[in-house]
Amino acid sequence: MIPALWQRLNGSSLMARALRSSMLTVGGFGAAQVMRLASNLILTRLLFPEAFGLMALVSVFMMGLQQFSDVGVTPAILQSRRGDERDFLNTAWTIQAVRGAGLWLLACALAWPMAWIYDEPQLLHLLPVASLTLLILGFKPTRMDTANRHLLLGRVTLLDLATQGAGILSAVILAWLTGSVWALVASGILSALIEVLINSRFLPGLRNSFRWEPAAAQELIHFGKWIFLATVCGFFFSQADKILMGKYLPLDHFGIYNIGYFLASFPMLLGSMVTRRILIPIYRETPPTRSRANFLRLRRMRFAVTAPLLLLVTTFAVMGDWLVDVMYDDRYLAAGAVAVIVACMQMPQIIVQTYDQAALAAGDSRSFFVLAAARAVLMVGSILVGLETAGFIGALFGYGAAFLLAYPVVVWLARRMGAWDPLHDLVFAGLGAGCAAFAMWINWESIRYLSLLGQ
Numbered sequence: 001m002i003p004a005l006w007q008r009l010n011g012s013s014l015m016a017r018a019l020r021s022s023m024l025t026v027g028g029f030g031a032a033q034v035m036r037l038a039s040n041l042i043l044t045r046l047l048f049p050e051a052f053g054l055m056a057l058v059s060v061f062m063m064g065l066q067q068f069s070d071v072g073v074t075p076a077i078l079q080s081r082r083g084d085e086r087d088f089l090n091t092a093w094t095i096q097a098v099r100g101a102g103l104w105l106l107a108c109a110l111a112w113p114m115a116w117i118y119d120e121p122q123l124l125h126l127l128p129v130a131s132l133t134l135l136i137l138g139f140k141p142t143r144m145d146t147a148n149r150h151l152l153l154g155r156v157t158l159l160d161l162a163t164q165g166a167g168i169l170s171a172v173i174l175a176w177l178t179g180s181v182w183a184l185v186a187s188g189i190l191s192a193l194i195e196v197l198i199n200s201r202f203l204p205g206l207r208n209s210f211r212w213e214p215a216a217a218q219e220l221i222h223f224g225k226w227i228f229l230a231t232v233c234g235f236f237f238s239q240a241d242k243i244l245m246g247k248y249l250p251l252d253h254f255g256i257y258n259i260g261y262f263l264a265s266f267p268m269l270l271g272s273m274v275t276r277r278i279l280i281p282i283y284r285e286t287p288p289t290r291s292r293a294n295f296l297r298l299r300r301m302r303f304a305v306t307a308p309l310l311l312l313v314t315t316f317a318v319m320g321d322w323l324v325d326v327m328y329d330d331r332y333l334a335a336g337a338v339a340v341i342v343a344c345m346q347m348p349q350i351i352v353q354t355y356d357q358a359a360l361a362a363g364d365s366r367s368f369f370v371l372a373a374a375r376a377v378l379m380v381g382s383i384l385v386g387l388e389t390a391g392f393i394g395a396l397f398g399y400g401a402a403f404l405l406a407y408p409v410v411v412w413l414a415r416r417m418g419a420w421d422p423l424h425d426l427v428f429a430g431l432g433a434g435c436a437a438f439a440m441w442i443n444w445e446s447i448r449y450l451s452l453l454g455q
Contacts, residue, residue, distance in 0.1 A: 032164050039168040040262060041327055046175040047183075048331075053251035054122060055184045056258045058130050060242045061114055061123075064235050065103045065134060076220050077145040089142040090211030092220055097210070100138015107131030118246065122181070130185045133192040140196055143205035159198050167191030233372035240379045241399055248387050248395075252331075257392075259328065260338025263320060267313035268346045271353045274305060283358050289418035302354045302424050309350050310428055310435070317343035317439035321446045337450035338396065340443045345400025347432035351425060352410045358417035367413050374409040378402040393451045 044052075073092045082088040108128040115123040147156045170190050174183030200207075236243075241261075246254050288295040316323075320339030324332060356371070379402040386398025414420035440447065 031161055035161075035164055035168050036262075037327075039172055040259070042172050043175055043184075044259070044328055044332060046172070046179060047181070048252075048255075050251040050255060051181040051184070052258050053246070053253075053255035054120065054126070054181050056242055056254060057114075057118060057120065057123065057246050058126050058185070060239050060246065061110075061127055062107070062131055062134060063239060065107055065131065073220065074145050077142060082216065082219070084146065085216075086206055087211060087213040088216040088219075089146070089206055090208055091213045091216040092145075093142050093208040094210050094212055095217070095220060096140070097138045100135050103138075104128075104131050104135035107134065120251075126181070126185060130188060133188050136189070136192040136196055141200045141203065141205075141208055143203040144199055146205050147203060155203060156199075159195075159202060162198060163191055163195040166194050230369040230372040233369065233376035236376035237372060237379045237402075240376070240383050241395065244380070244383050244387060245392075245395055249392060253334075253392060256332055256335045257338055259332050260320070260324070260335035261342055263323060263335070264313075264316050264339040264342035264346065266316065267309045267343075268350055268353075270312070271305065271309045271350055275353050275357055283417075283419075287418070288358070295418070295421075298419065299421050299424060302421060305354055306351060306424065306428050309353075310347065310432060313343050313346060313350055314435040314439065317436065318442065320439075321443045334450055337443065337446040340439055341393070341396045341447065341450075342399070344436040344439055345396065345403065347436055348400070348403040348407065348429075351428045351432060352407065352414075355410055355414040355417075355419055358414065358419040367416055371406075371409050371413045375402070375406045378405045390451075393447070 073096050077083045077089065077092055108131070111124050111127040114127060115121055144156060167187050167190060171183055171187035174186055177183075242254075242258075245257055249257070282298070282301070286294045286297060288298050317340055320343055321336030324336035324339060328335065356368070379399070382398035382402040382405065383395050384398070386394030386396070386401075388394075390397070411420055
């Protein structure tokens with residue numbers, strides 16, 4: 001068995017590269033999450049819940065800036081026929097660097113309005129400094145995208161872990177010394193600097209320089225205009241919970257939500273990373289519309305991805321309350337029920353994660369935008385309805401409702417790309433419903449307590 005596995009992993013075929021890259025991505029992500037969890041446990045003892053709520057607002061703001069200006073440089077490099085050409089890569093890097101500088105200037109300009117909207121004076125100083133990371137990350141080398149394009153992720157994974165380790169170590173030391181949210185801000189800047197420097201130094205490939213080739217710029221902008229709109233919508237889809245809860249809930253409750261979300265979101269983040277890094281090259285080289293053999297190959301891959309992710313998210317749904325009770329102090333106990341509900345609510349999204357990248361692999365960024373727009377509208381609307389009708393716990397169930405309501409649009413996109421697999425969806429929908437019901441039943445007392453929080 002082991003020699004057979006080694007034979008499948010060895011070589012330069014698409015399957016061998018995909019298997020190696022998947023294993024490296026999963027292993028690297030797992031190691032990164034272990035480090036994040038360890039740092040989270042330490043930082044929750046050095047800082048207060050309000051600090052995590054405040055930093056969550058800063059993170060949402062910076063993510064919003066990034067996604068409101070994303071022109072799709074990375075997916076363009078992954079799918080373009082010119083993705084290995086020097087002029088194309090340097091033009092893409094130039095666009096990325098100019099964008100980073102613009103984002104930092106915009107962050108400085110928006111700091112006061114954000115402090116006023118959320119009634120948090122500290123944001124006036126935190127946002128311009130924290131957003132220096134956007135300026136720094138604008139200079140990330142395209143070597144990282146080239147390695148991803150060819151599914152050569154070994155060294156990239158090691159460098160990612162080194163970057164995260166340095167950021168975590170600096171955050172813990174600074175939190176111990178200062179006891180302030182500024183420790184998290186400073187560690188973020190240091191982590192961004194290290195990421196750019198070590199990837200520029202240790203990854204093989206093109207050394208980037210400023211370049212503007214009109215043909216390359218035109219291709220990047222044409223592909224990126226729909227990516228830009230899709231990422232704007234993607235921001236509201238992925239961050240609506242934090243935007244709205246940060247406004248509706250007290251900072252300590254918002255900090256508790258972020259602790260619970262951090263635990264429960266591990267499987268979905270893992271699935272997102274695997275599909276983002278692996279599936280565009282796979283769909284590009286073996287499109288499901290080309291042959292029945294390609295479709296069946298993708299079906300096997302899809303089952304192999306969804307099954308362990310669903311098992312993992314079920315584990316967090318069942319054990320979320322116990323994990324929080326064991327790992328955190330009494331200030332964060334309500335985060336256990338948050339972890340249980342969020343894990344259950346994410347099951348529908350985990351089941352359909354393998355469809356999203358099919359449109360980008362085919363160069364159809366417009367269809368990808370339609371899906372992102374529908375998801376954003378549903379997520380914002382569902383969470384708002386939940387907050388208005390049932391408060392904190394209503395928002396959590398509204399979060400899950402948005403995933404379910406978006407399923408018809410996912411099917412529309414998957415059918416356009418020839419990727420929809422109703423057998424896969426039906427099997428895992430049944431399993432997911434049973435697992436969610438069981439997890440909610442055994443954690444019902446904690447969920448009932450959460451429903452009373454803030455009343």
